[in-house]
Amino acid sequence: MNYDAVTELALSRGFYFPSCEIYADAQAGFxxxxxxxVALKNRYIELWRRELVRRDGMLEIDGSQIMSKSVFIASGHLDSFNDPIVRCMKCSSVYRADRLVGEVINTxxxxxxxxxxxxTLIQKHNIRCPKCNGELSKVSRFNMMFKVSIGADGSEAYLRPETCQSIFVDFARLFKVMRCKLPIAIAQVGKSFRNEIAPRQSLIRLREFYQAEIEVFCNPKRLDEIDRFDEVKDVMLRIQDSNGMHEVTASSAxxxxxxxxxxxxxxxxxxNEFYSKTGIDMGRTRFRRLADDEKAFYATVAYDFEVETSLGWLELxxxxxxxxHDLKGHMQVSKENMxxxxxxxxxxxxxxxxxxxELSMGVERSLYCILEHSLYEDMENDRLVLRLKPYLAPIQVGVLPIVKKDEVEAKAKEVFKMLRKDIDAFYDDSGSIGRRYRRLDEIGTPYAITIDRQTLDDGTVTIRDRDTMQQVRVRIDDLKDELLRRLKMP
Incomplete structure (x- = not known):
């Protein structure tokens, strides 16, 4: 499916929507x-914790979103975290220069x-303002940090543009109190803030967003001494570099x-193994090694994990x-030994x-790719299906009485009450049973439980599978265990 279909689903079913949308002065990018x-995001983060944080024995912290000016002097963000902009000389519209040029010359x-x-590229290709065709100014720089004032005296501080800086400034304390040995990975998930020039395409480019970051602290002389490497040596990786695409094992790479x-x-x-469990088509992913002129100012070697979508290749x-770079900068500015x-x-x-x-993950972009890769139009059965992995589904089970009356309704509510403490269940008695199935399919609910007259006779209910539409009868006494088995992460 494409971006428009995903956006329509998100808005109509309450996955996500613009902030402050009832007001005309609502800012873009929020x-x-x-x-x-919320449910999908929380399940995704729990999968991240399971497959990366806990699997590798990482430490997880939760740092402050507002940090002192000194932090970003040390990190280099106040000097280097900026984007090139141009301004229309006629209507004063502002554009990010590199993206505007890239869109015009298609590169x-x-x-x-x-x-x-x-x-020079702007002049060569006679690029003008997309809104009014006005002449564009020379290129200048715009720092993307959000500045805030602290206390009555207005002390200068900043909203963090990435979650990792608190990991770096906390490193010495964590290494000591947690009795660490190198290499050690420290993880954090939380909000970051960037004053993007032209936020667009809903979750793809935001000013306020979630990051899930992992910082691996290591001895540069011992980068090949990884005890657990044999666990992943045969994992197949798709790596693109200046020599083309390689499909190789980690060991061979x-x-x-x-x-x-x-x-x-x-x-x-x-x-790679984590994303293989999210429902993203791994045949449409790659690790792209960045050239020197593409890397961030702090990186010496860089790969972007990218996913192919209807919008093109997205960096996740x-x-x-x-x-x-980071520990040296903080050590020089703070005078603390790292x-x-x-x-x-x-x-x-x-x-x-x-x-x-570092593994710096954009949560919103990842969720968007999961939705696009999972959304499917089943023409044969005239339905829209969100084929989420069962353990990621926001609603895991729908409980549907076949009729809204008598003992059938009472039994359905009894089953719903039994399930909802351990399983995210939804009770729906509105409309035809076919319409209720379709609503559950569209939001990714993997299983529907139907209570009918036979339930009253023999104590069994029907479990309907979202993807195959097949139905089996299960005893109510066995229902919770059966559902938990089906919903369990592999």
């Missing part, structure tokens, strides 16, 4: 989750392209130099080897300033 969206403009080079070391290969493989996870003790080539322990490999 969206809110409805009940179904991806490198992230690190210079302002003069961008303006390292031995052939497609991935520089085992540590990066290990975490790319973990990420930025996988960056940040070297010692070095830790670690083994040095088997000869003993010595101090090391850890390097960092």
């Amino acid at each position: 969206w809110e989750y409805g009940p179904l969206g 991806v403009v490198p992230e690190r392209i210079g302002d003069e080079e961008l303006y 390292v031995s052939r130099g497609i991935i520089p070391n085992r540590l990066i290969a290990y975490y790319l493989a973990l990420l 996870v930025a996988c960056n080897y940040r070297s010692d 070095e830790v003790m670690d083994a040095d080539d088997g000869s003993g322990n010595s101090k090391v300033l850890p390097h960092v490999f």
Whole structure:
């Protein structure tokens, strides 16, 4: 399905919708989750915790969303976290210059392209204001940080543009109190804020959004000493670099130099296995190695995990080897020592300033891709089906009395009450049974329980499967265990 179909479903069924939409002055780039969206997001994050955080023995923290100015001086964000902009000389509309140029000449403009080079492209292709055809200004820079004032004296602080900075400033304390040894991964999920110039396409580009970030602290001299690498050595990865597309195992990718070391290969493989359980078509994914002019200012090696959609290839996870950029910056500005003790080539322990490999995941973009890859129009049966994995479905079970009266209704409510403590169930007695099935199919509910006259006679109910539409009868006494078995994550 395409973007428009996903958006229509999201708005009509309450997955997500624009913030403050009843007001004319509502700002773009802010969206809110409805009940179904909240449930889907929470299940997705729980899968992330299960498949990455708990599987790898990571630590998880929850840092502040507002951080001091010093943090972002040290990280380089106040100097380098900016986008190129142009302004229309006629109507004063503002555009992100690299994206405007890229759309006109139909190519991806490198992230690190210079302002003069961008303006040369604008002149060469005679690019003008899309709204009024006015002449565009020279390229300037716009810092995307949201500035806030703290307290009565208005002390300067900032909303975090990424969740990872609290991980970096907390690292020394966490390493000590949690008795860590390198390599150690620290994770965090929460809100980030970026003052995007032109937010658009609902969840794809936002000013307020969720990130799920993992920072792996490691000894740069021991990047191939990964104890658990054998667990993922045979995981197949799709990697695109300057030499083309490679479909190789994690082990082969390292031995052939497609991935520089085992540590990066290990975490790319973990990420690959996680996404394989989300319902995204893995044949339409890739790890794209970024060229030097595409990488973020702090990255030395970078891969983007991308998914093909109706909007093109979307980056879901930025996988960056940040070297010692962050800890060195915080150590210099704060004057606090970020070095830790670690083994040095088997000869003993010595101090090391850890390097960092990062998996920075956009939650909203991931949820959008899950929805698009799962939405299916079943022409044969005249229905729209959201084929979510059962363990990700916002509503897991629908309870439907075949008739709305007498003992059948009473028994249906009894079954619903029995299930809802352990399973996200929904009771629906409105409309024909066929229409109720279709409503559940459209929001991704994997199973529907039908209570009928036979239920009163023999104590059995019907379980209908969303995808196959097949129905089986199960005793009420066995119903909860059967559903929990079907809903269990593999």
